[in-house]
Amino acid sequence: MMPALVAVFMAAKYEDFRWYLALLSVIGIALAHLCFNLFDDYFDFMNAEQGDRTALTRMGFRAMTVKCPPLQDGTVSPHTWLKVCLLFGAAACICGVPVVLIRGIRILWVVAGVAVLGLFYSAPPLKLGYHGLGELIIGSIFGPGIFIGMSLAAAGELHIPEVLISCAMGLLVIAILYVHSIMDYAADTKAGKRTFAWLVGCHATIPKAGAGIINVPTEREVEAGVRRQYIALAVILFVPYLLVLATVIAGHLPYYYLLVFLVLPWSADLYLSMEKFRRDPLHVPPKKKWYGPFQHWDQIKEAGIDWFMLRWLLAQRINIFFSLLCIVASCLQLIF
Numbered sequence: 407m408m409p410a411l412v413a414v415f416m417a418a419k420y421e422d423f424r425w426y427l428a429l430l431s432v433i434g435i436a437l438a439h440l441c442f443n444l445f446d447d448y449f450d451f452m453n454a455e456q457g458d459r460t461a462l463t464r465m466g467f468r469a470m471t472v473k474c475p476p477l478q479d480g481t482v483s484p485h486t487w488l489k490v491c492l493l494f495g496a497a498a499c500i501c502g503v504p505v506v507l508i509r510g511i512r513i514l515w516v517v518a519g520v521a522v523l524g525l526f527y528s529a530p531p532l533k534l535g536y537h538g539l540g541e542l543i544i545g546s547i548f549g550p551g552i553f554i555g556m557s558l559a560a561a562g563e564l565h566i567p568e569v570l571i572s573c574a575m576g577l578l579v580i581a582i583l584y585v586h587s588i589m590d591y592a593a594d595t596k597a598g599k600r601t602f603a604w605l606v607g608c609h610a611t612i613p614k615a616g617a618g619i620i621n622v623p624t625e626r627e628v629e630a631g632v633r634r635q636y637i638a639l640a641v642i643l644f645v646p647y648l649l650v651l652a653t654v655i656a657g658h659l660p661y662y663y664l665l666v667f668l669v670l671p672w673s674a675d676l677y678l679s680m681e682k683f684r685r686d687p688l689h690v691p692p693k694k695k696w697y698g699p700f701q702h703w704d705q706i707k708e709a710g711i712d713w714f715m716l717r718w719l720l721a722q723r724i725n726i727f728f729s730l731l732c733i734v735a736s737c738l739q740l741i742f
Contacts, residue, residue, distance in 0.1 A: 554572070
């Protein structure tokens with residue numbers, strides 16, 4: 407929702423901006439996101455990836471295993487889950503019909519590209535999320551993909567500021583996934599799932615049980631790979647602020663957009679927390695008051711996944727508040 411809303415408010419200054427098309431597009435994007443998220447769980451379940459991860463936890467690997475519990479415990483059948491996925495997808499398409507009729511068929515090219523990437527993120531035969539590029543693909547969808555589509559749908563045009571802010575938003579979306587993949591790196595690698603952390607890391611190849619072990623990296627290669635992972639994390643977390651600063655300095659955006667730097671302390675704290683994870687994966691970071699409240703935190707602690715969820719939710723919070731401050735800056739630009 408947040409990248410879509412930022413795109414809407416940034417497009418509001420253009421002459422042919424139409425609120426009803428923007429609203430339909432935001433609703434359609436939310437429905438499509440629900441569709442693709444549920445498809446991701448569905449295909450992970452059908453590929454038995456979740457079962458692998460539970461087995462890995464029993465083997466001593468620390469992994470985030472609380473995923474698609476209704477499928478795991480049989481509350482919802484895979485057939486029903488698939489029907490719900492298709493229902494959300496159909497509803498998203500219905501929202502898009504008026505947009506296409508008014509803005510033209512070029513919107514369909516953007517939608518088609520995003521749909522292919524979103525569906526085959528985990529669906530066979532491509533299973534893009536299993537080949538080290540999943541995070542980059544999702545960042546492209548929720549950054550440039552959403553901004554291009556929303557700008558064309560809401561205002562019928564696209565300019566440099568939207569492109570640059572879309573790249574910043576895309577990086578912060580990648581941060582949510584990348585923090586996840588770093589913390590689940592050992593378990594993902596053991597399960598044969600290649601994430602972006604694997605791509606920039608030591609490229610260990612450890613197939614599933616019974617397939618043998620090949621290409622086990624040396625200790626030096628592991629250390630070099632971990633350094634690359636955290637250099638990439640720094641780029642992902644801090645370059646968005648540099649993009650905004652450069653855009654403001656270049657005169658493409660008013661100085662109101664520098665409000666996003668209020669979120670920078672959270673990004674710095676997340677990076678430091680991940681550094682602690684690198685040195686001690688068993689470390690459970692404290693929940694600081696200035697993070698604000700997290701929903702269901704007591705249940706999260708009881709489930710023993712607070713070590714994971716605190717960092718992951720903080721990455722989400724950075725994205726949300728960065729987006730909100732961009733929206734505030736857009737409103738100030740409209741007013742003044």
